[in-house]
Amino acid sequence: GAGVSQSPSNKVTEKGKDVELRCDPISGHTALYWYRQSLGQGLEFLIYFQGNSAPDKSGLPSDRFSAERTGGSVSTLTIQRTQQEDSAVYLCASSSGTSGRWSDTQYFGPGTRLTVL
């Protein structure tokens, strides 16, 4: 079946502009995660959605970052007033949410490479 998809695959923007990154999780998965992968570093957790519960936003680096998940499916990560340090690959993952949050297998999308000039 279809995996996690993300769009766009690449995004180049100018400093100060806003960007929106989209994630389509696997159908039926109730849990959705956003991560950031900077050059030479591991993945950094950003935000977690589970069903209709309030999201865990503890990983968002600043108030310029926000995310929403409409109808329990598609999610959008928004970065306002982008800075050069925001340049990274943004990865989305989803999981079934049935095994307990952190032992669930997470399925990752291919990522969006964001470049801020």
Next chain:
Amino acid sequence: AQSVTQLDSHVSVSEGTPVLLRCNYSSSYSPSLFWYVQHPNKGLQLLLKYTSAATLVKGINGFEAEFKKSETSFHLTKPSAHMSDAAEYFCVVSDFTSGTYKYIFGTGTRLKVLA
């Protein structure tokens, strides 16, 4: 605080020889541990996971890892490397501290397989 250390940023092996990718973790709780692989321009794929069942975990593509609590290690091994194993590998620990769960990624080990 919980953390994951991948001891080698790069590993090179010859095709047909064993693979060892090292991972040590620190955790204040009973962790779940994972290995993911990332091929160029591809998404992360789960190789295997440990969730407090058998300490020797077998994964896809002939990989396995052994959870050693006394050594706080979760090294990834494969008896015989294949060219298609060339990729970046991430060790991940999930933990529960301060009332919240976190998925902590290591910085990755890039595996190169020589013909």
